[in-house]
Amino acid sequence: MLEQLKRNYAFAVIRGKTAEDALEIARHAIIGGIKNIEVTYSTPDASRVIKTLVDEYSSDDTVVIGAGTVMTKALAEEALAAGAQFLVSPHFSAEIQEIAKEAGNLYFPGCATVTEIVTAMEAGCSIIKLFPGGSLGPHFIKDIHGPIPDVALMPSGGVSIENVAAWKAAGACAVGVGSALSAKVATEGYSSVTAFAKAFMAAVEG
DSSP: OHHHHHHHOEEEEEOOSSHHHHHHHHHHHHHTTOOEEEEETTSTTHHHHHHHHHHHTTTOTTOEEEEEOOOSHHHHHHHHHHTOSOEEESSOOHHHHHHHHHTTOOEEEEEOSHHHHHHHHHTTOSSEEETTHHHHOHHHHHHHHTTOTTOOEEEBSSOOTTTHHHHHHHTOSOEEEOGGGGTTHHHHOTHHHHHHHHHHHHHHHO
16 A cells, blocks of 8 residues: 555645535546545545545555544544545644554654654654645755655645656655645636646656
């Protein structure tokens, strides 16, 4: 699972206005080539969205459905019950990591300092989410990889078509892209999500 997530490289961070909106954004992101889907708990009825997507793509092992904005133990347990294949939060929680570990699942916590990153690594987190990525910048990965070369870092927030190549060159093991994915839905419909996803993955592949 971890290797598939890294092969897919890009995570679509889904924040739907409704459950149906989230489902359509996710489906169109997948059509466009972004196969790691992170349904955030800022989305109404997020657990139903996760379960629906897990069921829909159960026969496609390149698509990985997980949960984002997992803030509490209760949400972690709810996400796992819905079938989430990974958990992401904007912070590090030892409690959420323990729940994920016991379930044989993956937890990617948000960190922004060396101490947070090392704490998460020591707890067994296999990918560390750099958040907010836009504030840290690609140079942060290079700086961290100096003393800690083996840590897998995934920026989220501030990643765009224009700078994803810089993040990849800096050593990001994956990237998360959120609001830009659905920025044109209101004016151009869900086909704009697919168009963005295709352009984003083209930028990733260089």
